[in-house]
Amino acid sequence: xxxxxxxxxxxxxxxxxxxxxxxxxxxxxxxxxxxxxxxxxxxxxxxxxxxxxxxxxxxxxxxxxxxxxxxxxxxxxxxxxxxxxxxxxxxxxxxxxxxxxxxxxxxxxxxxxx
Amino acid sequence: xxxxxxxxxxxxxxxxxxxxxxxxxxxxxxxxxxxxxxxxxxxxxxxxxxxxxxxxxxxxxxxxxxxxxxxxxxxxxxxxxxxxxxxxxxxxxxxxxxxxxxxxxxxxxxxxxxxxxxxxxxxxxxxxxxxxxxxxxxxxxxxxxxxxxxxxxxxxxxxxxxxxxxxxxxxxxxxxxxxxxx
Numbered sequence: 001x002x003x004x005x006x007x008x009x010x011x012x013x014x015x016x017x018x019x020x021x022x023x024x025x026x027x028x029x030x031x032x033x034x035x036x037x038x039x040x041x042x043x044x045x046x047x048x049x050x051x052x053x054x055x056x057x058x059x060x061x062x063x064x065x066x067x068x069x070x071x072x073x074x075x076x077x078x079x080x081x082x083x084x085x086x087x088x089x090x091x092x093x094x095x096x097x098x099x100x101x102x103x104x105x106x107x108x109x110x111x112x113x114x
Numbered sequence: 115x116x117x118x119x120x121x122x123x124x125x126x127x128x129x130x131x132x133x134x135x136x137x138x139x140x141x142x143x144x145x146x147x148x149x150x151x152x153x154x155x156x157x158x159x160x161x162x163x164x165x166x167x168x169x170x171x172x173x174x175x176x177x178x179x180x181x182x183x184x185x186x187x188x189x190x191x192x193x194x195x196x197x198x199x200x201x202x203x204x205x206x207x208x209x210x211x212x213x214x215x216x217x218x219x220x221x222x223x224x225x226x227x228x229x230x231x232x233x234x235x236x237x238x239x240x241x242x243x244x245x246x247x248x249x250x251x252x253x254x255x256x257x258x259x260x261x262x263x264x265x266x267x268x269x270x271x272x273x274x275x276x277x278x279x280x281x282x283x284x285x286x287x288x289x290x291x292x293x294x295x296x
Contacts, residue, residue: 022247022252025243025247026247026248028243028247029240029243029244029246029247029248030248032240032241032243032244033160033244033248035240036153036156036160036224036227036240036241036244037153037156037157037160039149039150039153040149040150040151040152040153040154040156040157041153041154041157043146043149043150043153062154065154065157065158065161066157068161068164068165069156069157069158069160069161069164071161071164072160072161072162072163072164072165072167073160073164075164075167075168076160076163076164076167076248077248079167079171079213080247080248083206083209083252083255084252086202086205086284086285087202087252087254087255087258089285089294090198090202090284093198093288093293093294093295094195094198094199096295098295098296101295101296102296105285105296108285
């Protein structure tokens with residue numbers, strides 16, 4: 001991964017700040033999706049008072065499906081975040097804002113701090 | 115004697131199963147069962163969408179960045195900004211088409227849960243957030259679609275044919291065609 005390059009004098013404008021908020025919302029929504037996926041599985045375990053029924057449900061629960069759906073959540077979030085960043089790159093390319101373009105291109109490629 | 119005992123055992127087992135199944139068939143479906151069913155459907159369609167996105171992403175990353183013909187663009191009197199706009203829209207559209215059925219399935223399952231929760235007067239805010247932020251196209255993408263529709267027909271046709279109908283790496287295409295400043 002590239003090292004993060006400083007962008008002197010960059011002050012994020014409203015568009016960029018709004019976009020960062022949208023990215024944060026996408027990550028939070030991913031957590032909601034993970035919860036929605038988990039509810040079906042775990043309510044089977046915890047909502048049954050009768051122990052033999054509960055253990056029956058634990059073995060019946062489709063753990064494979066649970067694992068697959070939990071694995072899918074970060075993939076869905078990543079796709080949504082990539083699209084948002086791509087749009088910001090295009091936005092600043094069309095509006096000729098070089099510093100913001102560098103910032104969002106850095107977001108797209110990813111970088112690590114020194 | 116032994117045969118009679120075995121026969122009797124089988125009759126008992128038979129009667130037990132008949133009783134057990136008739137009881138389970140008549141048992142009520144609780145609200146909890148309904149929500150579990152709906153959440154399980156969401157888990158299935160989430161898993162499916164994840165797989166589809168991964169497969170489309172592979173196509174995108176393996177795509178060959180096409181070079182646009184400078185003479186053709188000159189003939190069309192295309193502005194750089196219009197070419198960028200057209201490529202961006204087609205990229206979005208190709209990706210959307212690739213994931214469409216899986217997205218619609220998850221949107222439907224989330225919508226069904228929202229509908230049932232609304233009938234139970236439960237909180238649906240989080241489900242709506244998932245739909246808005248992860249499943250449906252953004253307002254920016256809709257705005258982009260409208261701008262694309264207003265572009266000259268010949269330019270749209272040229273870019274559509276050149277870029278193809280599979281997902282592609284937008285920034286790679288822009289860079290190779292000198293349409294990106296960085």
